Amino acid sequence: MxxxxxxxxxxxxxxxxxxxxxxxxxxxxxxxDTCDYWLIMEIPQPWPQEIFQENPTLKSLMGLFQELVFQHGIKLKPILIAPDREYSNPGFTRVFYYYRPAKLFSRFEKQEFIVPENKAADLVTAIFKQLIQQPNDLSEFKQYQQQTSHxxxxxxxxxxxxxxxxxxxxxxxxxxxxxxxxxxxxxxxxxxxxxxxxxxxxxxxxxxxxxxxxxxxxxxxxxxxxxxxxxxxxxxxxxxxxxxxxxxxxxxxxxxxxxxxxxxxxxxxxxxxxxxxxxxxxxxxxxxxxxxxxxxxxxxxxxxxxxxxxxxxxxxxxxxxxxxxxxxxxxxxxxxxxxxxxx
Structure with a gap:
């Protein structure tokens, strides 16, 4: 000290x-922070301080996110990542969804999607809704899922x-x-x-x-x-x-x-x-x-x-x-x- x-x-x-x-x-x-779920989405920089309120795509998702956290008590952490010249594809948005697989666990289960930019909000909405409704059904986006669990x-x-x-x-x-x-x-x-x-x-x-x-x-x-x-x-x-x-x-x-x-x-x-x-x-x-x-x-x-x-x-x-x-x-x-x- x-x-x-x-x-x-x-x-x-x-x-x-x-x-x-x-x-x-x-x-x-x-x-x-204690988490049961992570939602991580590619959004290009620059990121203003209030990016979640100012970006039109993110702003459209905030109501549902707040419902999950404040009404249902779901421990969900949203984060944005910058597209990478090597990893990312122009015109597409990457979304990571990690979830706690069981009461006892050592690592989060991962689902990764690369969707056309105009489908990113729909995918995130589907992920949010399944957290309330269950069971896990993202079949509409199966074609965009990446096998990157390794x-x-x-x-x-x-x-x-x-x-x-x-x-x-x-x-x-x-x-x-x-x-x-x-x-x-x-x-x-x-x-x-x-x-x-x-x-x-x-x-x-x-x-x-x-x-x-x-x-x-x-x-x-x-x-x-x-x-x-x-x-x-x-x-x-x-x-x-x-x-x-x-x-x-x-x-x-x-x-x-x-x-x-x-x-x-x-x-x-x-x-x-x-x-x-x-x-x-x-x-x-x-x-x-x-x-x-x-x-x-x-x-x-x-x-x-x-x-x-x-x-x-x-x-x-x-x-x-x-x-x-x-x-x-x-x-x-x-x-x-x-x-x-x-x-």
Whole structure:
């Protein structure tokens, strides 16, 4: 944690929120939004700050999206990606649809479509409606579906118009991943620029799909470990924002299990549950919570569960938006005080 004097210096002399967060040692874990579905759509840049309200195609979909989220409580994350000169086709729009396949899972199931531009809104509408109506029926668009379940997709936020930090720090990481790692993957990895998906104070931040893990404060020298998993997990744990299949306190516990278990943990099917949490007013963060993480091997050969207690362990000063004069806020930090394998 920085001293008060250092914090004041950063507030006065640095306009990037992510630089303040990083310098003050903010822990990233537990900051990944919980998702059951991802809807990712190609829309050409530039992206204004209010792209979802200003783009005519997106604007036409907002009513149904809001119904899904606010009336039906569906955990759906919409993101836009920039068309890529190599990956994309003029006159066509790519749509990724990822969904949670079961209660216990390790990665999201993927459907990818490349449709004529004038059919993109119809496809997204059909996806949205099936989330309410069930069952899954996108047969009308079957001819446009791509067989790309084997491809890993990295989504890097470069949405400068929402926050300067994402452009300043996200763009170089995107370029390095796109130039060095995607071409060397033999078609198994693609890298995309995306609109804001939360947490610009953690720029450069990215989503790793289909796994659904979020990473932040990334540096060039950890990309090899992120992509190839060719070293100790301890080298990546401070960049881990969390797995989007879990909620905040479950994510904090899950990182601790991952550190102990190693890389193989990411492939285990898992689910989480908050057992009990301190009751506080809505505007306050609880000081403690107890959670359970159930897991199983993909072949069913091993099952088990962990229970963990998460406790507040202090605060750091952070900024949520970049600006000439930053407004700093105290952010509660947590640690795992107890982790026990119960089954």
């Amino acid at each position: 920085q001293t008060q004097n250092n914090t004041q210096f950063l507030a006065k002399d640095c306009r990037f929120c992510s630089a303040v967060s990083k310098a003050n040692g903010e822990d990233l874990i537990g900051t990944a 491809i890993r997709e990295l989504m890097v936020c470069t949405h400068t118009q929402v926050d300067l930090a994402c452009g300043r720090f996200g763009t170089p990481i995107y370029r390095q991943l796109r130039k060095e790692y995607a071409p060397a993957s033999n078609g198994k990895l693609r890298v995309w620029q995306t609109t804001h998906f939360g947490g610009h104070q953690f720029a450069p931040t990215l989503i790793d799909l289909p796994q659904g893990c979020l990473w932040g404060h990334l540096e060039p020298d950890v990309l090899d470990l992120l992509i190839h998993r060719n070293g100790s997990v301890s080298g990546l744990c401070k960049y881990y924002r969390g797995w989007t299949g879990l909620s905040q306190f479950e994510q904090i516990a899950e990182r601790e299990i991952w550190i102990q278990f190693g890389w193989s943990w990411l492939d285990y099917l898992k689910t989480g549950k908050v057992l009990v949490m301190e009751e506080v007013a809505k505007e306050h963060e609880p000081n403690w919570a107890e959670v359970r993480i159930d897991f199983a091997a993909t072949d069913g050969s091993k099952t088990g569960a962990y229970e963990a207690r998460i406790e507040a362990c202090g605060e750091v000063m952070s900024a949520f938006n970049s600006a000439k004069y930053l407004e700093l806020e105290a952010v509660k930090q947590y640690r795992v005080s107890s982790l026990v394998k119960v089954e």
